[in-house]
Amino acid sequence: MRKERYDVVIIGSGAGGGTVAQSLSARSPASLLILERGDYVPREDANWSPEAVWKDLRYRTKEHWLDDRGKEFRPYTHYCVGGNTKFWGSVLYRLRREDFQATEHVDGVSPAWPIDYDTLEPFYERAERLFHVHGEHGLDPTEPPRGPFPYEPIPHAPVMEELVDKLRSQGLHPSPLPLGLLSPGAPDGCILCDTCNSFPCKLHAKSEADVCCIRPAVRQPNVTLWTNACARRLVTDPAGRKVEAVEVERDGETLRVEASLFVVSCGAVNSAALLLRSANDAHPNGLANSSGLVGRRYMAHLATMMQGFHPFRPNETVFQKTVAINDFYFRGPDTDYPLGHIQSQGRTHPVMAQTAYPFIPLWAYAPWVARGVDWLAMSEDLPRAENRVVVAPDGRIRLDYRPNNMGPHRRLVKETKRILRRLGFWSVVKHSHGSRNTTHQCGTLCFGTDPRASVLDPFCRSHDVGNLFVVDASFFPSSAAVNPGLTIVAQALRVSDHIVDADLT
Numbered sequence: 001m002r003k004e005r006y007d008v009v010i011i012g013s014g015a016g017g018g019t020v021a022q023s024l025s026a027r028s029p030a031s032l033l034i035l036e037r038g039d040y041v042p043r044e045d046a047n048w049s050p051e052a053v054w055k056d057l058r059y060r061t062k063e064h065w066l067d068d069r070g071k072e073f074r075p076y077t078h079y080c081v082g083g084n085t086k087f088w089g090s091v092l093y094r095l096r097r098e099d100f101q102a103t104e105h106v107d108g109v110s111p112a113w114p115i116d117y118d119t120l121e122p123f124y125e126r127a128e129r130l131f132h133v134h135g136e137h138g139l140d141p142t143e144p145p146r147g148p149f150p151y152e153p154i155p156h157a158p159v160m161e162e163l164v165d166k167l168r169s170q171g172l173h174p175s176p177l178p179l180g181l182l183s184p185g186a187p188d189g190c191i192l193c194d195t196c197n198s199f200p201c202k203l204h205a206k207s208e209a210d211v212c213c214i215r216p217a218v219r220q221p222n223v224t225l226w227t228n229a230c231a232r233r234l235v236t237d238p239a240g241r242k243v244e245a246v247e248v249e250r251d252g253e254t255l256r257v258e259a260s261l262f263v264v265s266c267g268a269v270n271s272a273a274l275l276l277r278s279a280n281d282a283h284p285n286g287l288a289n290s291s292g293l294v295g296r297r298y299m300a301h302l303a304t305m306m307q308g309f310h311p312f313r314p315n316e317t318v319f320q321k322t323v324a325i326n327d328f329y330f331r332g333p334d335t336d337y338p339l340g341h342i343q344s345q346g347r348t349h350p351v352m353a354q355t356a357y358p359f360i361p362l363w364a365y366a367p368w369v370a371r372g373v374d375w376l377a378m379s380e381d382l383p384r385a386e387n388r389v390v391v392a393p394d395g396r397i398r399l400d401y402r403p404n405n406m407g408p409h410r411r412l413v414k415e416t417k418r419i420l421r422r423l424g425f426w427s428v429v430k431h432s433h434g435s436r437n438t439t440h441q442c443g444t445l446c447f448g449t450d451p452r453a454s455v456l457d458p459f460c461r462s463h464d465v466g467n468l469f470v471v472d473a474s475f476f477p478s479s480a481a482v483n484p485g486l487t488i489v490a491q492a493l494r495v496s497d498h499i500v501d502a503d504l505t
């Protein structure tokens with residue numbers, strides 16, 4: 001087997017891996033190799049084609065996973081440079097201060113994190129600068145202590161401005177969504193189009209890991225990126241105390257890449273699968289799995305897409321994704337339990353709507369979506385040992401996931417419907433991808449101080465294997481109810497600093 005050697009190998013180029021690559025390359029002369037199983041997303045007209053993205057699933061992985069009943073499904077995930085950030089809506093939230101503490105929910109306790117908000121705050125600030133986050137502080141009642149955003153908020157379109165006023169007159173506290181966009185309105189910047197969330201940006205004006213992290217990193221002489229290079233297995237020394245190499249499949253060849261330090265960031269499902277596939281005599285149940293928790297505690301948020309419809313109110317908004325409602329984040333109108341978060345969404349295109357109800361002809365959707373305003377209701381799901389990633393005997397990924405905490409989510413959806421009806425919409429339709437929505441996957445390698453109750457330490461270093469870090473969303477002990485991306489980036493910056501300061505390269 002051909003061998004190569006680098007100081008640091010980073011596996012995966014998404015939110016976590018991309019950030020570590022950018023941050024380490026700026027601060028350390030160590031030689032870095034980034035392994036990415038996918039390729040660059042080409043800049044092409046199909047980037048903004050709803051047919052290509054939603055009907056042909058052009059950019060989604062062709063891989064199939066199994067659900068808890070052994071039924072195959074095609075996960076909503078993307079293997080490419082930048083990972084899922086290429087397709088994200090770029091809604092970049094800090095967790096609330098309370099999300100770091102144990103919180104009572106209807107179905108149980110959302111556990112405390114081993115670090116508090118104040119520990120992550122300076123890294124959130126850096127993450128917002130790195131990913132060009134636009135927002136306005138002081139309006140969201142759940143906002144944690146913070147200074148001003150690095151960039152001005154994106155103004156609401158007239159239709160949304162009117163809805164915001166009406167939301168305020170309902171006694172609610174709408175606030176601008178924090179959004180990562182590059183130079184909106186500038187000649188070479190974001191044009192605030194209607195194909196952002198779930199589409200790659202043809203202009204490279206979305207703040208995502210390819211544009212903000214990987215491209216600047218690979219311009220450094222000490223950084224190498226291998227695309228179409230899939231990490232199959234991590235190999236340890238005989239005692240199992242450190243990773244010696246990663247076996248990589250690239251262009252039909254298997255290579256052995258050795259390094260002093262390994263930073264895994266394949267996404268919460270694939271990182272767990274990589275560790276499980278790396279079982280050996282010293283780690284018979286999977287690498288770094290003395291706790292038995294590798295792959296367990298999978299979470300993904302409870303998410304329902306909703307659309308308010310009014311037959312005589314055409315919605316001319318192009319960029320609609322600017323409004324957040326957090327009034328029910330900590331408690332509902334008639335319950336002391338948290339319900340979750342509501343945000344406006346990008347415009348629904350007829351092809352997208354048809355994926356929910358394929359029996360309705362496409363032509364029937366156009367007048368409908370032209371009069372609709374789109375929202376997302378999102379609630380926290382809780383970590384459960386039985387919700388887990390398993391590698392099936394044939395090597396495929398099996399995702400055993402039964403959503404929990406559904407009561408508060410249904411309550412949030414009901415409340416959102418009530419709000420939309422009060423805004424004058426004649427009807428409200430809703431749709432959920434249910435347990436197969438893997439977009440906010442997290443929790444499978446949780447971090448903590450107790451090696452018996454966590455896989456990673458508070459710096460995301462394996463308790464069992466000294467030179468192994470994992471920086472994707474798998475470290476989350478709880479899922480909270482806002483989008484996960486900025487927290488992944490902030491913690492990846494914190495981990496990078498730790499690696500440099502402790503001279504671990």
Ligand SMILES: Cc1cc2nc3c(=O)[nH]c(=O)nc-3n(C[C@H](O)[C@H](O)[C@H](O)COP(=O)(O)OP(=O)(O)OC[C@H]3O[C@@H](n4cnc5c(N)ncnc54)[C@H](O)[C@@H]3O)c2cc1C
Binds near residue numbers: 016474
């Ligand atoms: C349509 C969509 C919209 C979203 N919108 C938002 C949003 O608005 N805000 C937000 O905060 N979050 C959003 N998310 C979620 C967000 O994208 C993820 O939380 C985030 O990208 C996860 O970062 P990560 O580093 O864990 O993994 P990823 O970004 O998924 O990166 C993992 C990378 O690892 C690579 N990889 C996997 N296995 C291997 C292997 N064995 N060898 C080599 N490489 C490998 C993958 O190809 C991928 O590039 C959205 C996701 C989707 C799909």
Ligand code: SF4
Binds near residue numbers: 181191199201204205
């Ligand atoms: S131009 Fe702006 S709104 Fe459109 S896809 Fe790019 S980043 Fe998103």
